[in-house]
Amino acid sequence: xxxKTLWHRLGSPRWFYQISxxxxxxxxxxxxxxxxxxxxxxLVFAPMDYQQHDSFRIMYVHVPAAMVAQSAYIVMGxxxxxxLVWRMKLADMVxxxxxxxxxxxxxxxxxxxxxxxxxTWGAWWVWDARTTSMLVLLFLYFGLYALRQxxxxxxxxxxxxxxxxxxxxxxIPIIKYSVxxxxxxxxxxxxxLTEAPSMPxxxxxxxxxxxxxxxxxxxxxxxxxxxxxxxxxxxxxxxxRDLVLSGSA
Amino acid sequence: MHPKRRNRxxxxxxxxxxxxxxxxxxxxxxxxxxxxxxxxxKVVGGGAPVDTQIRAGGMVLEGSIARVxxxxxxxxxxxxxxxxxxxxxxxxxxxxxxxxxxxVLVQGRLGADGLFRAHQVLAKHDENYMPPELxxxxxxxxx
Numbered sequence: 399x400x401x402k403t404l405w406h407r408l409g410s411p412r413w414f415y416q417i418s419x420x421x422x423x424x425x426x427x428x429x430x431x432x433x434x435x436x437x438x439x440x441l442v443f444a445p446m447d448y449q450q451h452d453s454f455r456i457m458y459v460h461v462p463a464a465m466v467a468q469s470a471y472i473v474m475g476x477x478x479x480x481x482l483v484w485r486m487k488l489a490d491m492v493x494x495x496x497x498x499x500x501x502x503x504x505x506x507x508x509x510x511x512x513x514x515x516x517x518t519w520g521a522w523w524v525w526d527a528r529t530t531s532m533l534v535l536l537f538l539y540f541g542l543y544a545l546r547q548x549x550x551x552x553x554x555x556x557x558x559x560x561x562x563x564x565x566x567x568x569x570i571p572i573i574k575y576s577v578x579x580x581x582x583x584x585x586x587x588x589x590x591l592t593e594a595p596s597m598p599x600x601x602x603x604x605x606x607x608x609x610x611x612x613x614x615x616x617x618x619x620x621x622x623x624x625x626x627x628x629x630x631x632x633x634x635x636x637x638x639r640d641l642v643l644s645g646s647a
Numbered sequence: 648m649h650p651k652r653r654n655r656x657x658x659x660x661x662x663x664x665x666x667x668x669x670x671x672x673x674x675x676x677x678x679x680x681x682x683x684x685x686x687x688x689k690v691v692g693g694g695a696p697v698d699t700q701i702r703a704g705g706m707v708l709e710g711s712i713a714r715v716x717x718x719x720x721x722x723x724x725x726x727x728x729x730x731x732x733x734x735x736x737x738x739x740x741x742x743x744x745x746x747x748x749x750x751v752l753v754q755g756r757l758g759a760d761g762l763f764r765a766h767q768v769l770a771k772h773d774e775n776y777m778p779p780e781l782x783x784x785x786x787x788x789x790x
Contacts, residue, residue: 448777448778448781448783454776483656568663
């Protein structure tokens with residue numbers, strides 16, 4: 399299949415519904431294996447930190463949640479562009495289905511961050527650039543959720559959400575680089591693409607597994623919710639009726 | 648590309664660039680206000696307001712931690728290891744990570760005498776996690 403036909407087929411929710419099913423299982427099983435291994439390894443077997451002792455282990459759940467919360471937003475930003483420029487139906491469905499996952503991961507990152515902050519920093523919450531911009535991300539998710547509910551006409555709601563998603567993308571580099579351009583209490587990135595992690599392999603490997611695992615979980619969650627959304631929105635069409643009546647939906 | 652779509656793409660890019668530039672202007676205007684704390688050179692050099700609630704940060708100078716009298720009063724010096732340092736007095740419970748050579752953040756008032764009277768001390772840690780055995784080999788403090 400050439401890139402161009404793939405591009406055209408992505409415009410068809412029906413085609414996407416038909417090919418996406420096996421991927422839920424692949425990603426779901428990968429997510430389960432990676433997350434269980436990474437979490438048990440990180441929380442039980444990885445060595446403790448010489449300064450923070452066991453409290454540093456919160457990193458193994460905090461960092462993956464925070465990373466995927468931002469990536470989910472980036473997915474929505476691109477979906478927003480696809481909707482605004484190419485009016486792709488599937489893009490708006492993606493935009494609608496990512497919100498709950500991204501929102502819960504942001505909440506999870508903020509809560510685990512607070513639980514980590516209390517024993518190490520000495521405070522549950524500090525208004526530094528990193529924590530504040532992450533809170534802004536949570537409010538963007540709230541905003542996207544509320545905006546869709548607030549507008550009755552689906553096309554208008556789709557466009558409004560797409561504009562908010564695209565504009566909100568500005569917050570992502572602010573979150574990412576807040577620890578570099580401002581003086582913050584939050585430490586710098588544990589993982590970067592350009593440098594080796596500043597910890598030994600027995601400490602960063604479980605973190606890497608959990609990061610991969612949470613991305614697989616995101617994929618599985620997105621696909622399964624997206625398939626439901628496709629059925630819901632295309633419920634008036636013949637192919638959905640056939641599918642439901644044949645009992646193989 | 649269809650001209651209609653190209654126009655829409657330009658509008659989206661324009662929207663994003665416009666919003667991005669405005670946020671960049673806001674951040675530049677906020678300038679140092681986006682910093683959570685004043686570094687030692689600002690505190691010493693008069694860059695930090697006197698007798699106002701502020702936060703300052705630095706590294707705890709080795710050998711500077713002294714208990715004052717009884718109770719929980721403790722005095723220490725914060726430094727940036729580049730020649731700027733200032734004394735801090737604090738009364739209360741210190742976070743577990745507090746110690747010599749550790750980055751800390753103090754909230755309180757800077758007196759005209761240069762003494763920082765803190766009512767809260769927060770510990771900062773970095774992203775260099777290390778098992779205790781390795782830290783021992785490197786000669787780092789291991790509590």
